[in-house]
Amino acid sequence: DDTVILACRSARQAHHLGQMLAGYQVETAPAATPLDFTGFKTGPRVRLADQPLSRGFDLPGEKLHILSAGELFGEKRLRPGKREKGAVTAEEQVRIEELSPGDAVVHRDHGIGIFQGLLNMEVAGRRSDFMQIEYLGGDKLYVPVDRLHWISRYQGLTDQQTKLDRLGSDKWQHTKKKVTDAVWKVAQELLDIYARRDLRQGHAFTQPGELYQELENSFPYDETSGQGKAIADVLHDLTSDQPMDRLVCGDVGYGKTEVAVRAAFKVIEDGYQAALLVPTTVLAEQHAATFRERLASFPVRIACINRFRTPAQQKEIIRDLAEGRIDLLIGTHRLLSRDIVFQKLGLLIVDEEHRFGVTHKEKIKKLRAEVDILTLTATPIPRTLQMSLLGIRDLSVISTPPRLRRSIKTFLARHDDLVIREAVVRELQRGGQLFFVHNRVGSISHVSRNIEKLVPQARIAVAHGQMPGHLLEKIMVRFINHEIDVLVCTTIIESGLDIPNANTIIINRADNLGLADIYQLRGRVGRSSRQSYA
Structure with a gap:
C-alpha cells in the first residue's frame, strides 16, 4: 500500500x-x-x-x-580527488535513458562496442539490470547498472563507420597507450615552449607616442568598452618585458581587426616587422585593403602574399621582406614557408587559428617561443580556450557590440524557391546585397542559374576556391563595389569578410556544415546599422 x-x-x-x-x-x-x-x-x-x-x-x-x-x-557522485582510476568524467558518463539500441559506447577496459539494450538477469541468486554491449564477432559483455561510470558514449564517427573492438583483445589497451603517449608529448612540447617563453627576456616596446595617438584619433568609430579593454591589454603586453601570447575572443563584427591594427602599428613604430596570418586568400586580400586604408596616413609598407600573386611578385616580396623594406606582411599559410625570412619580426597575428591544419599549427607553435603572438577568434578551439582559462595564455574578451548594431534575425527552413525569391527581392528593394552559400563546386553553377530564373533582375556571380586567382579577385572587387547583387559562393567567404551593404545570407544545406562554420558565415552580415537576416 x-x-x-x-x-x-x-x-x-x-x-x-x-x-x-x-x-x-x-x-x-x-x-x-x-x-x-x-x-x-x-x-x-x-x-x-x-x-x-x-x-x-x-x-x-x-x-x-x-x-x-x-x-x-545506481549512479554515484564521485568526490573530487577520489575519482576511481579509469572512470570517465561526469560530462562523459552515459545515461541509460539517452541511449538507444545500436548506439556506439566505450567501456573503459574493453573499448568500443554497440549498446543492445537492458536485460534483467539473475546472477548469484540476485536479480539485477545489466547493459548488454556487443563487440566484434558477436561477443557480448554484460555491465551492471551500478557500473555505468565505466561506460561513455562514443564521440567519433557515425555508428556505420565505427570500428568495433574485439572482446579479450589487447588492441584497446594499445590504443589507449598510444593516445596517452601522444597527449604527454603535446603536453611536454607546450611546457617546453611556455617555459622557454618565461625564461626568455622579451623585447619591451616603447609606450605609445604622438604617432600612435594620431592613429587612435583617426579611428572612425567609437570604441566599445570591450574593444578598449582588449587594446589596453595588448599594449600592456607589448610594453612589458614578457613575451606576449594573448587570445582576443570576440563575436564576429565586434572590432577584433582594429585591435590587430593598433598592435601591428606599435611594433612597426619601434622598427620591427609584423605578420598577419589568415586562413583564406580572400580574407588576406580583405585584411590588406583594411590595413592599407587604416594606415594610409602613415609611412607603413604593407604587402600581401598568397596565390593571387605571380611567382615574380612573390619573389620580389620575399626579397624586400628579408631586406627590411616591408613592415607588415599579410598572407595565408604561405607565410609559414621556409623561404619567408623576416629581417626583424616582432609580432605574429593569427586570425582564426582553428582554420589551420596540424602542420601549420606546429609551425605557429615553434614561432610562439620566439616572438609576440596575438590570436584573434570568434570560435576558439577547445585547447586554446582551455589554456586561456587556465592562465597559460592571456585572454581578452570583446563582449560589447558596436553602437547601433542590431542582432541578426536567423531562420531555419526547408529549401523553398519561393522563400529564396522573397528574401532576394526584399534585400534588393532596400538597395542591399546577398550571399548565397552553396558549398559544392560541382553543382554551384546549377544553383546560380536557378536563382537567375527566380529573380531575373538580379546581377548574379559565382565565387569559389577552385577559380583562377585573378578571376576570383575580380569578382570579389565587383561585389565590394556593388556591381553584383547576389554572390553565389562556397564557404570561401567564411572568415573576416566585411561588406556592410550585404545584409542577407542564405546558407544552402546548412546541415552539411559544422557549427563554427555556420556561425562564421552568419557573421558575414549584420555589419552595419541595418537589420540583417540569415
Missing part, C-alpha cells in the same frame, strides 16, 4: 521510466514535483516527477517513499 515518487532529471527521463515500468505491468501517474503529495493515497502507487533531487527520503508514517534518479539507476 506504500506510494513511491520518483524524482527524474527531465521530462524525457520520466517518459522513458514510465515506458520501462509499463513493461513490468507497473502503472504510473505524473506528479508536479517530488514533494507533490496531493492525492497520493488514491490512484497509481508510483508517481513520476520531472524535477531532480540529489537524494531521496522516506515518510514511514505516511507510507511514502521519494527516490532520486541517481539512487534508482
Whole structure:
C-alpha cells in the first residue's frame, strides 16, 4: 500500500521510466514535483516527477517513499580527488535513458562496442539490470547498472563507420597507450615552449607616442568598452618585458581587426616587422585593403602574399621582406614557408587559428617561443580556450557590440524557391546585397542559374576556391563595389569578410556544415546599422 515518487532529471527521463515500468505491468501517474503529495493515497502507487533531487527520503508514517534518479539507476557522485582510476568524467558518463539500441559506447577496459539494450538477469541468486554491449564477432559483455561510470558514449564517427573492438583483445589497451603517449608529448612540447617563453627576456616596446595617438584619433568609430579593454591589454603586453601570447575572443563584427591594427602599428613604430596570418586568400586580400586604408596616413609598407600573386611578385616580396623594406606582411599559410625570412619580426597575428591544419599549427607553435603572438577568434578551439582559462595564455574578451548594431534575425527552413525569391527581392528593394552559400563546386553553377530564373533582375556571380586567382579577385572587387547583387559562393567567404551593404545570407544545406562554420558565415552580415537576416 506504500506510494513511491520518483524524482527524474527531465521530462524525457520520466517518459522513458514510465515506458520501462509499463513493461513490468507497473502503472504510473505524473506528479508536479517530488514533494507533490496531493492525492497520493488514491490512484497509481508510483508517481513520476520531472524535477531532480540529489537524494531521496522516506515518510514511514505516511507510507511514502521519494527516490532520486541517481539512487534508482545506481549512479554515484564521485568526490573530487577520489575519482576511481579509469572512470570517465561526469560530462562523459552515459545515461541509460539517452541511449538507444545500436548506439556506439566505450567501456573503459574493453573499448568500443554497440549498446543492445537492458536485460534483467539473475546472477548469484540476485536479480539485477545489466547493459548488454556487443563487440566484434558477436561477443557480448554484460555491465551492471551500478557500473555505468565505466561506460561513455562514443564521440567519433557515425555508428556505420565505427570500428568495433574485439572482446579479450589487447588492441584497446594499445590504443589507449598510444593516445596517452601522444597527449604527454603535446603536453611536454607546450611546457617546453611556455617555459622557454618565461625564461626568455622579451623585447619591451616603447609606450605609445604622438604617432600612435594620431592613429587612435583617426579611428572612425567609437570604441566599445570591450574593444578598449582588449587594446589596453595588448599594449600592456607589448610594453612589458614578457613575451606576449594573448587570445582576443570576440563575436564576429565586434572590432577584433582594429585591435590587430593598433598592435601591428606599435611594433612597426619601434622598427620591427609584423605578420598577419589568415586562413583564406580572400580574407588576406580583405585584411590588406583594411590595413592599407587604416594606415594610409602613415609611412607603413604593407604587402600581401598568397596565390593571387605571380611567382615574380612573390619573389620580389620575399626579397624586400628579408631586406627590411616591408613592415607588415599579410598572407595565408604561405607565410609559414621556409623561404619567408623576416629581417626583424616582432609580432605574429593569427586570425582564426582553428582554420589551420596540424602542420601549420606546429609551425605557429615553434614561432610562439620566439616572438609576440596575438590570436584573434570568434570560435576558439577547445585547447586554446582551455589554456586561456587556465592562465597559460592571456585572454581578452570583446563582449560589447558596436553602437547601433542590431542582432541578426536567423531562420531555419526547408529549401523553398519561393522563400529564396522573397528574401532576394526584399534585400534588393532596400538597395542591399546577398550571399548565397552553396558549398559544392560541382553543382554551384546549377544553383546560380536557378536563382537567375527566380529573380531575373538580379546581377548574379559565382565565387569559389577552385577559380583562377585573378578571376576570383575580380569578382570579389565587383561585389565590394556593388556591381553584383547576389554572390553565389562556397564557404570561401567564411572568415573576416566585411561588406556592410550585404545584409542577407542564405546558407544552402546548412546541415552539411559544422557549427563554427555556420556561425562564421552568419557573421558575414549584420555589419552595419541595418537589420540583417540569415
